[in-house]
Amino acid sequence: MSKKQTTVIVGGGIIGASAAFFISRHPSFDPQNHEIVLIEAVAPACSASGKAGGLLSKTAFPQSLGPLSFELHAQLAKEFDGENLWGYRRLSTLSISGTDKPECSPVSLPEELGWLKPNIVESVDYIGGPEEFAQVHPFYLTNFMLDHLQKKGVLKVLNGKVTELLGNQDGECIGVTYIPNPNTSSSFVPSIVEGSANVHNVQKLINVQGPNSQNNIPNQSSYLNGGVSERIFADTVIVAAGPWTKRLISECPILGIKVPSITVKPTEPVGAYALFTDLNLGEFGRVSPEVYPRRDEIYICGESSDDPLPETADLITVDDRYAEAIYQYGSALSDRIGNGQINIKQACYLPVVDSPYTSGPFVGRSNVRNLMIATGHTCWGINNAPATGLLLAEILFEGRAHTVNARGLTPAAFFDSSKALTIIE
Template sequence: MGKNKNVIIVGGGIVGLSSAYYLQKEGHNVTVLDKSEMNWGASYVNAGYITPSHIIPLASPGMISKGIKYMFNPVSPFYMKPRLDLDFMKWAWYFKKSSTTAKVKLAMPLIKNINLLSRELFEDIKNSGDLGDFHLERKGLLMVYQTQKEGDHEMMVARIASDMGLEVTNLDSDGLNKVEPNVKFNALGAVHYECDGHTTPTQFMERMIDYLPKCGVKINKNEEVLDVSVNGNKITEIKTNKASYSADEVVFAAGSWTSMLSKKMNIKLPLQAGKGYRINVESPTNISMPAILMEAKMAVTPMQGYTRFAGTMEFSGINHTIRKKRVDAIAQGAERYYEGLKISEEDKSNAQCGLRPVTPDGLPYIGTSEQFENLTLATGHAMMGWSLGPATGKLVTELISDKKLSMNIDSFAPERRF
């Protein structure tokens, strides 16, 4: 087998573009199809974190009871909109089944390993000079807490992370002020995960979109896949609103929309869209350290040109409705932690949202389809899509190129049983 396959990638987010990046380096002919203008969505509005520290999957003990408690509060950080939708109800049942201590224990090293692989690949991309000098910093991530309860919980996670070889420091309020000297925190302390990094996502995406066509990758924007033709266990044709394509290999990397594509082919892929919001503040905030504000369940990232405040996990189906109450809750949450911070009405009115694809067990779907030998699925990264983009692209490329995999991905099998 080997070189020069024609590969169609459906989806132009971080996972799709990372796949294109590594596939073209292996000599494949790559076409990326995306139904949008490729300037919005989850790959553009995320917190930009590279997070080996995020070892605990979303599906963990207690999350369902929290979800039920939050369900009737539309400004809560974790919101499941009650709805009679069979796919959602099945997904919620699988999520409940996955939320066990034993399953979390199995997931943690896998999440850590793929994050460390991806962190290394971000560095490699930067060092290659392919995308020019893009923003990539390794200052770590502060988990900032205002209550001892949250502090104790995070210290327990920190001990596990430390035992797994990740660099972690506990900071009291004085230690916090030393690490972030130009702002005054209203907090008891923080856990500093020195292993983490951060980027400016829009900048990285724009550089990728600029670089890939120079290497022969075709990027077709505003092109939606309408139908997929199959013959036996192979995909033979991809039909869009503009053209039809035949390919040796197909990659579904369409984020939250991947389950809809899979449905056309009778592949059951339990996946729900988890909506997140972001506010960019362009005026100076003096914030220099990425931080997660624990009780508010939100993220703060100093990016090039602005400080980003991001948060919420809203399960309300595939829609881009911006709920003002939820945006206000993010702004108010941030203002409670940083003394003197004021997020303007204008900044709030420019808020955007994106849909993260969430699997029931918190592990991504990365692998070859059981039913179609020339289909690779790459989605379901939940809140770690940005962090895991390069690693996923590399693994997709190794699968398609019949190369030794950088890590064991059996647990990421797309058609696994829950």
């Protein structure tokens, strides 16, 4: 029996999960002849893919990915009951300006925005409606895709930290070296599909897999103490490790920008309106929190910080000062937030391209044969993940992308990945 064609994906965020998902759905994928192995250092969706707001936009940047990916989200939600399994819903977005200064002239708010304090809102501008905007809970979506593929028997998920990209004497990528995490089994994705759970009763999974919640204190990564490394050989390696991509490919111009956030259980439900704000709040000065109401909670994120990227995502720290400030921003906007309860305090790192030549993201072939890269999606990673996965699947099986215009995204055009290889005999 001939050896299966193996694709190794490095990174268990929504980009890696989407890559696995769309590769498995490509017409040329045959479980008898192909296998997908995904290696994740900490847990699926443990950074931005689990702790982002999950806003989707038909006009998301770049144009080559955003509109298509928005439609793919809608198709997936319809096919797999995304409304119940990962909180998919259409919504409207607004721009809110306000101040807590006494001279503020309150505006007349429509009934659906009655949960905002009228004496703080100076202006409300409509950005777009349900035909252009939607939302998901990215933690549940990422885990759904991985769990779904495992149940179908087309994906193997390993818990370990990839330390090397392996190359042969011809300069081709032939696999990876990784250190298995001794604290978990080889398959560690929670079961949250086919009615086994939904967005209302698996909040506890965040506390298990999201080490940055207020109920979990990050511990020193088990990998820092070393371990016995293993090699996996592959026909194709896809690095989708977000800002950690630079740890494997030093020439990749990626930065990790830390973004703190909280989720709040409001005293009463609020409408399906995402808010981009510009607030002048006394002691805090001018701040711009983003507010994303979900069906059973409100997600609020604040300004980024310059904390350096840790070795692994389980070492991301949560600063109570940031969390409290974000809560105060929300409380200034609404009593339903101010009198509500903080569910989770968390932080994540967004992968941001640091190059004078492109804003990214990088998706596609590197200049090393058999090595593909998908990173640098910034705040649009959740939105653009499905189109990214589709692009990678088409390149893998067809040699080029035809559904997605990959011009301007190809990693090989912007940096050299050859130095990342550890050459073996």
